[in-house]
Each structure stands twice: as structure tokens, then as C-alpha cells.
Amino acid sequence: VQAHLYSSDYEDYTVGGTIVSQSGSWWSPGSAAVVAVDPLDSENQVLDMVGGASTFWLSGYGYDDVTDAVVAIDMDVYLSDTTQRAVTYAITDNDSSDVIYNAYGRSGASTIDWHTGVAWATVAAPTSDATWMHFRYVLDQVNNTYSLIVDGTPVLTNVNTWNDPITTNTSTFDQDNDNSLVLVDNIAVSVVPEPMTCVLLGLGGLGLLRRNRK
Numbered sequence: 328v329q330a331h332l333y334s335s336d337y338e339d340y341t342v343g344g345t346i347v348s349q350s351g352s353w354w355s356p357g358s359a360a361v362v363a364v365d366p367l368d369s370e371n372q373v374l375d376m377v378g379g380a381s382t383f384w385l386s387g388y389g390y391d392d393v394t395d396a397v398v399a400i401d402m403d404v405y406l407s408d409t410t411q412r413a414v415t416y417a418i419t420d421n422d423s424s425d426v427i428y429n430a431y432g433r434s435g436a437s438t439i440d441w442h443t444g445v446a447w448a449t450v451a452a453p454t455s456d457a458t459w460m461h462f463r464y465v466l467d468q469v470n471n472t473y474s475l476i477v478d479g480t481p482v483l484t485n486v487n488t489w490n491d492p493i494t495t496n497t498s499t500f501d502q503d504n505d506n507s508l509v510l511v512d513n514i515a516v517s518v519v520p521e522p523m524t525c526v527l528l529g530l531g532g533l534g535l536l537r538r539n540r541k
Contacts, residue, residue: 399464406456
């Protein structure tokens with residue numbers, strides 16, 4: 328059973344409003360991010376990243392409190408134009424050094440770029456314009472590796488982090504280019520029991536896949 332740490336689906340907020348910090352600063356979004364209506368489902372509320380400077384942070388949510396564990400971060404992501412390098416994702420450790428850094432659309436559509444700490448590398452990913460995709464990061468604090476699954480397809484598997492160990496306290500997801508609409512929904516952070524890790528990587532968290540309409 329996964330130990331649930333945090334989740335948000337934005338249904339408790341007013342459309343056009345901003346998000347307030349929750350759970351002892353586990354969640355602190357960028358000032359530009361606002362709650363919006365899902366373009367594909369008028370009854371669903373999501374977080375609109377708005378402009379190129381908009382960011383959300385998941386900070387202080389327990390990596391250091393659950394050392395020697397595997398932590399999963401799940402989110403649904405909508406990109407109107409995946410060629411615009413619309414989104415970057417990073418995990419930062421306690422001394423503000425990057426542990427993980429990825430960019431979506433940096434090398435064109437259907438790609439995700441990841442930084443090795445020395446140079447960029449590009450991998451294919453099932454990213455699509457104007458549709459909801461499910462992203463899952465699996466952070467292995469035992470082996471100091473991470474994996475990324477997009478819509479059930481493993482994109483990065485057991486990639487070494489920049490810095491050992493993953494003593495991280497901040498996870499950021501940034502809109503990097505205001506030419507693309509970027510929306511997020513159904514954020515969830517959980518601790519994954521070690522024996523389940525391979526299953527989750529293989530299935531991409533199918534129990535969480537395709538969006539759970541509220």
C-alpha cells in the first residue's frame with residue numbers, strides 16, 4: 328500500500344483564484360498560477376500556469392522524513408503546443424543544487440530532454456498537443472536514481488541523479504514559454520514500498536492512469 332503524502336485536484340478553489348500553501352508548506356504555487364476550467368471538460372477545475380514565469384513548488388513534503396524510501400510524484404499535464412519547450416521540471420536538494428532537471432519540447436514535439444549534470448540528452452516520449460497526459464516520477468532514495476513514465480510508457484528508467492543522495496526538499500514544475508498553454512491537475516505525492524517499485528515502473532501506475540474525473 329502506498330503511503331499518501333499529498334494531493335490536490337483544485338476542486339475546492341474558485342475559478343480565477345490562486346492557490347494557498349497547504350500542509351505546512353507542502354504546496355506553494357507561483358503567484359501567477361490560477362485555477363481555471365479544463366478546456367476538455369467544463370466541469371473539471373485545473374491549475375493554469377498562465378505565463379512564462381509561473382511555477383508551482385512542492386516543498387518540504389517529506390523526502391527527508393522518509394529517507395531510504397521510493398517516492399512517487401504523479402500529475403496530469405496538458406500542453407497546447409509541445410514544440411515550445413513549454414515546461415521544465417526540476418528537483419532541488421537541501422543546498423539548492425539540482426538533482427533532476429528535465430525539459431519538455433526542448434528538442435521538438437514528442438521529446439523530453441534530461442540533463443546528466445554535464446550535457447543534455449534527448450529521449451522520445453508520448454507527448455501530444457492539446458490532450459491530457461499522465462506523468463509519474465519515481466524517485467529512488469536508496470539507489471539515488473529516478474524514473475519517468477508518461478501515459479504508462481517508461482521514458483527514463485533508473486537514471487542517476489546529479490547529486491547523491493536525494494536529500495531533496497523542493498520539486499518545481501515551471502512554465503518555460505508563454506506561447507503554450509500549460510495546465511496541471513491531480514497532483515499526488517506518495518511513498519512506494521520498495522517491492523512495488525518494479526511493478527509501478529512496468530505499469531506506469533496504471534491504477535492512476537487515465538484521468539480520474541472528479
